[in-house]
Amino acid sequence: MKRDTYVLDDLELKLGVIFSDKDILKTAVTHSSYANGNKNIKFNERLEFLGDAVLQICISEYLFLNYTNKAEGELTRKRALIVCENSLYEVAKNLGVGKYIRMSKGEELTGGRERVSILADCMEAIIAAIYIDKGIEQARVFVMSNFKNIIEKAMLNKIILDYKTKLQEIAQKNGYVDIEYNLLKYDGPPHRRKFYTQVLVNEKMLGNGTGYSKKEAEQNAARCALDNMEEEDE
Known part of the structure; x- marks a missing residue:
């Protein structure tokens, strides 16, 4: 328990968010492989679902308010570039999230801490955890501070997928x-x-x-x- 507390404290510093409910953050960084065989351990898949929606609304609102000359179709295409697995992975890598994820030894040995899908999903879960614990305003601040460069690249057509x-x-x-x-x-x-x-x-x-x-x-x-x-x- 002490190690979990220390790790979460360190992660909070990286995220710039101090959680009132530490358990929601712990759940956000718990991969399903860690919980396998133990029904009492919560993992982050449900939080991923919510985090995607929170990220969508934060990015949609920002684009709507700041790019008033862009038509709906173009804004939709830009949002798709910003709210995607690659972008979530980039943010997770920048924050060093991989080392904080709780996962099985088998998942870790096969490169789980650097796997794009796992890092992206964890990032969505963290956004949801911030939203639940701190509300939409803090979630918006977190999203905008970490996705600002990605937004700028998307609007300048500088995001490359391949x-x-x-x-x-x-x-x-x-x-x-x-x-x-x-x-x-x-x-x-x-x-x-x-x-x-x-x-x-x-x-x-x-x-x-x-x-x-x-x-x-x-x-x-x-x-x-x-x-x-x-x-x-x-």
Whole structure:
């Protein structure tokens, strides 16, 4: 119990929210795998449902009030870019939420603390917990402080969902180029392989990436390449 209290206190500092009801925060960071076989342990799936709705209303309200020149259709498309798994994952990573999630040893050994879906779902649950414990105003403050950069990128059409496709589009806009992804190495046990990849454009190395699947590593290498190309253009 003391360890749980310490961990929750540390998480509260990261979130910038001090909970009156610590149990609601504990539930928000409890994955279903941790509760398996124990009906007395609450986990965060129901909170995810509420958190999605809270995030939707906060983002919808902000877009409605601050982008009065945008039509309904465009606002809907922008909101979909902002309120999505990738954005929730990005916020969770920025806050370091992964290390606070309560999960089974098996889930942890297979990369659960860095899995996109688990981090995104936990972030939704945390938003719901803030809403329940502190109300809509505090939930709105939390959402806006953590999603502001994502909103700005969405409105500037800078959110990229598929980095490999985007790299191909940019690299080939002036003609054909050869894009090659090379697996440099992998390490770790079979259930926790980590892959290291580089991407070359016309035989020039532009980016490196790591991930717990080849696909994730290649996406991260493409993302790195895009960042490097942007820096060269500045």
